[in-house]
Amino acid sequence: GQNIDQPTEMTATEGAIVQINCTYQTSGFNGLFWYQQHAGEAPTFLSYNVLDGLEEKGRFSSFLSRSKGYSYLLLKELQMKDSASYLCAVGWGSTLGRLYFGRGTQLTVWP
């Protein structure tokens, strides 16, 4: 829903940097979340962006451009445990509590 688009799969090696992009329909946008989901487990919250710019949290950073309908999640110093699906989720103002999720980007980190 709401034209949320992110790549299906990405691969990278340990120690590298990877950027996962997410684009979305801009009309009515109210906030964007990134979640990490390991196979068979629940999504866990990584970051929240509502204003333009970069939010940094340790090895993970998330960027938002509201005018372009674009966000990315940047993962630095990749570790094997970072292999997971990364979900982009967007909230729109007219729908209380509703998050629209992308299909997720499956990241595989190789040694």
Place this chain on the structure above:
Amino acid sequence: ETGVTQTPRHLVMGMTNKKSLKCEQHLGHNAMYWYKQSAKKPLELMFVYSLEERVENNSVPSRFSPECPNSSHLFLHLHTLQPEDSALYLCASSQDLIIGTSGEETQYFGPGTRLLVL
């Protein structure tokens, strides 16, 4: 541990059975959610409750019936399900409902119930 628990973690049921999924949040949040996650599909919102009142029902078939007896507990009652209902059912909670304010609307997920309908 996110502070949201779900039971059972796995459930196998026949199409004529009735079962219930339980979710409990220990975070003092005001809003609770049920999501369905099927293979290769985005997470789909099913129901939203705020302060025990249902605020959204996303065109979910009536064979799924939610119940929110208090702000800490949420149930999903299942009856006469179909094989295509097999999926991971996730519960989530958040402090607030309105997205775009303070970040208090961040949703925290439970571990999910893996449901198989035969």
